[in-house]
Amino acid sequence: LLHRTLNLGILAHVDAGKTTLTERLLFEAGVIDATGSVDDGNTQTDTLALERQRGITIKSAVVSFAIGDVTVNLIDTPGHPDFIAEVERVLSVLDGAVLVISAVEGVQPQTRILFRALQRLAVPTLFFVNKLDRRGARHDGLLEEIAEKLTPSIVAMGETEADGGRGAVFTPYGGDAEGFVGELALLDDGLLDAYVDGFVSYERLREVLAARTSAAEVHPVFFGSALTGAGVAELSSAIAELLPATAADAGGGVSGSVFKVDRGAAGEKIAYVRMFAGTLHIRDRVRFGDGFERKVTGIRVFDDGSAIRKSSVAAGEIGQLWGLPEIRIGDAIGAAHVATQHHFAPPTLETVVVPRGRHDAAGLRAALAQLAEQDPLINVQQDDVRHELSVSLYGEVQKEVIQATLASDFGVEVDFRETTTICVERPVGRGESIARIKEPGNPFVAGVGLRVEAGEPGSGITFALEVELGSMPYAFFRAVEDTLRETLQQGLFGWQVIDCAVTMTHSAYYPRQSHAHQGFAKEMSSTGADFRGLTPLVVMDALRESGTTVHEPIHRFRLEAPADGLGTLLAALARFGAAAEPPALRGAWAALEGDIPAARVHGLRLELPGLTRGEGVLECAFDGYRPVTGKPPVRARTDWNPLDREEYLLHLAKRM
Numbered sequence: 100l101l102h103r104t105l106n107l108g109i110l111a112h113v114d115a116g117k118t119t120l121t122e123r124l125l126f127e128a129g130v131i132d133a134t135g136s137v138d139d140g141n142t143q144t145d146t147l148a149l150e151r152q153r154g155i156t157i158k159s160a161v162v163s164f165a166i167g168d169v170t171v172n173l174i175d176t177p178g179h180p181d182f183i184a185e186v187e188r189v190l191s192v193l194d195g196a197v198l199v200i201s202a203v204e205g206v207q208p209q210t211r212i213l214f215r216a217l218q219r220l221a222v223p224t225l226f227f228v229n230k231l232d233r234r235g236a237r238h239d240g241l242l243e244e245i246a247e248k249l250t251p252s253i254v255a256m257g258e259t260e261a262d263g264g265r266g267a268v269f270t271p272y273g274g275d276a277e278g279f280v281g282e283l284a285l286l287d288d289g290l291l292d293a294y295v296d297g298f299v300s301y302e303r304l305r306e307v308l309a310a311r312t313s314a315a316e317v318h319p320v321f322f323g324s325a326l327t328g329a330g331v332a333e334l335s336s337a338i339a340e341l342l343p344a345t346a347a348d349a350g351g352g353v354s355g356s357v358f359k360v361d362r363g364a365a366g367e368k369i370a371y372v373r374m375f376a377g378t379l380h381i382r383d384r385v386r387f388g389d390g391f392e393r394k395v396t397g398i399r400v401f402d403d404g405s406a407i408r409k410s411s412v413a414a415g416e417i418g419q420l421w422g423l424p425e426i427r428i429g430d431a432i433g434a435a436h437v438a439t440q441h442h443f444a445p446p447t448l449e450t451v452v453v454p455r456g457r458h459d460a461a462g463l464r465a466a467l468a469q470l471a472e473q474d475p476l477i478n479v480q481q482d483d484v485r486h487e488l489s490v491s492l493y494g495e496v497q498k499e500v501i502q503a504t505l506a507s508d509f510g511v512e513v514d515f516r517e518t519t520t521i522c523v524e525r526p527v528g529r530g531e532s533i534a535r536i537k538e539p540g541n542p543f544v545a546g547v548g549l550r551v552e553a554g555e556p557g558s559g560i561t562f563a564l565e566v567e568l569g570s571m572p573y574a575f576f577r578a579v580e581d582t583l584r585e586t587l588q589q590g591l592f593g594w595q596v597i598d599c600a601v602t603m604t605h606s607a608y609y610p611r612q613s614h615a616h617q618g619f620a621k622e623m624s625s626t627g628a629d630f631r632g633l634t635p636l637v638v639m640d641a642l643r644e645s646g647t648t649v650h651e652p653i654h655r656f657r658l659e660a661p662a663d664g665l666g667t668l669l670a671a672l673a674r675f676g677a678a679a680e681p682p683a684l685r686g687a688w689a690a691l692e693g694d695i696p697a698a699r700v701h702g703l704r705l706e707l708p709g710l711t712r713g714e715g716v717l718e719c720a721f722d723g724y725r726p727v728t729g730k731p732p733v734r735a736r737t738d739w740n741p742l743d744r745e746e747y748l749l750h751l752a753k754r755m
């Protein structure tokens with residue numbers, strides 16, 4: 100019998116009940132004898148001290164349990180938008196997902212963002228409508244909301260009774276044409292007729308549902324309560340029945356993907372890997388990342404509750420690996436190299452981190468480097484000019500978590516400068532620049548011509564050649580490409596340049612030459628350093644000719660507040676640069692949706708209690724970039740300013 104594994108993500112808007120549901124599923128599977136509670140801080144996931152203090156999930160965590168012959172590796176993810184990077188990293192290792200939706204709050208901004216990402220990756224997804232026991236829980240209305248805001252391809256899997264109280268129950272539809280079959284018929288008319296006429300069995304119908312769910316075409320909807328346990332047994336069997344567990348090929352070449360990096364008790368690195376093919380044994384030499392090769396010294400595999408010491412980890416499984424000190428999140432293990440893909444918006448805030456102690460600078464740098472191992476998106480940047488360290492952020496909660504972690508885990512107390520918004524620059528027109536080898540004013544033994552122009556939205560920076568690849572050693576092309584990517588981190592206004600197509604239009608070099616009897620003649624031979632030195636000048640020159648526009652991040656907001664204060668609220672929104680659509684009124688409440696610059700969200704949040712007698716609820720999610728109106732903000736450069744030829748060359752000369 101083939102051993103089947105299902106790697107299952109639990110995703111939702113913050114507080115929808117993912118961790119509570121995880122606890123229930125573990126209880127249901129017999130892994131734990133009693134359910135812990137988020138509010139008491141004794142759940143199986145949410146084990147970090149900070150998570151328990153705050154009652155929110157900060158890091159993704161893996162637990163495992165068995166449903167029949169299927170081993171489920173469940174990944175409980177954080178719902179708070181500040182920790183979306185944690186979700187991003189697990190998306191590529193999932194076989195299926197449960198998207199949790201609160202029966203009271205309904206489809207929330209983050210729910211939509213998560214579902215869009217799941218759909219883009221075609222991850223088979225079940226919906227679990229949670230908190231059925233809470234007052235205001237809805238059934239039919241919620242189905243309508245899901246159909247309208249997420250997808251019409253849903254199949255309600257049962258009915259609910261006594262919604263809104265502790266006694267709320269979920270009853271799954273049986274094989275009668277009115278219930279489940281009727282639901283399925285909405286998606287496939289012919290199927291219902293065939294069933295009614297007796298040509299198709301109920302089992303066959305369930306198989307059709309499983310197949311279409313596994314293809315991510317249809318999404319079964321369950322209702323229940325993670326707190327009381329209603330509907331959880333039904334969800335649990337559906338996870339095994341309707342989602343595609345894999346019995347992957349454990350032979351052949353090893354391939355896996357690292358989605359989490361942790362540190363063990365002795366400070367050693369632990370890599371969480373999802374295996375896609377082959378079997379990795381202890382003491383195997385394994386390739387990973389950018390050409391590293393190391394011997395695996397320890398393996399644990401998730402099995403029935405926890406990670407258990409094993410001698411190997413096979414295709415389909417999730418394991419922890421020891422002995423790979425250079426491993427990074429997103430690294431491929433073994434043969435296949437999977438490019439890291441971004442499914443969510445990047446962080447839009449940044450702040451300078453300042454150590455309190457005068458002698459803590461080195462400690463801070465080391466600590467931030469370790470945090471960046473676990474979360475590369477914090478993008479630790481060293482400002483060589485002002486000797487400062489800065490990090491990118493999603494929001495204020497993440498900032499507090501970083502501060503607390505630095506203090507508790509590394510003993511470094513820090514403060515932050517004011518948080519600023521990260522803008523981006525896009526090229527406007529087209530610009531070109533050429534520096535020919537040995538021409539006056541070009542001190543480098545290299546010739547480089549570059550053209551920049553606007554690229555497709557979302558394309559980042561692309562690099563193409565209009566010169567023959569064979570015209571120059573490959574290493575020099577690499578030097579040009581790597582350098583221009585680094586240079587374009589800071590455009591004309593100091594912001595990262597995105598959606599920019601760069602084409603190399605000219606290249607020249609001198610092959611390695613020697614004076615008679617004197618050895619290598621540097622002034623007559625090109626080196627990588629020549630190309631790295633010249634490229635920033637050329638690409639910035641081209642960029643200056645094309646020109647750039649600065650774009651700022653915009654959030655989509657949803658605001659609920661008492662309707663009687665609407666006038667004041669609308670005026671305040673306008674002050675914060677928000678554009679609100681006409682309000683939707685429901686009784687004494689008003690719901691407002693619209694756009695607001697990311698830079699203003701925090702300010703609005705602070706004023707909101709005063710504006711709404713403490714009753715307003717604001718939810719925001721990144722929506723895109725918009726050109727800044729008025730004078731574009733400038734960010735201080737942290738490099739040696741290749742826009743200023745003199746300054747740049749002077750600094751290079753000093754460094755030589």
Ligand SMILES: Nc1nc2c(ncn2[C@@H]2O[C@H](COP(=O)(O)OP(=O)(O)OP(=O)(O)O)[C@@H](O)[C@H]2O)c(=O)[nH]1
Pocket residue numbers: 111112113114115116117118119120137138154155156157176177178179229230231232233323324325326327
């Ligand atoms: N009444 C009721 N409360 C619930 C239910 N599920 C969760 N809660 C409560 O909702 C709050 C949030 O629950 P969590 O399980 O931490 O939610 P989460 O989705 O894991 O939250 P994050 O990981 O921080 O995004 C806690 O106070 C839970 O006790 C439920 O079914 N009914």
Ligand SMILES: [Mg+2]
Pocket residue numbers: 117118119145155156175176177178
């Ligand atoms: Mg949680």
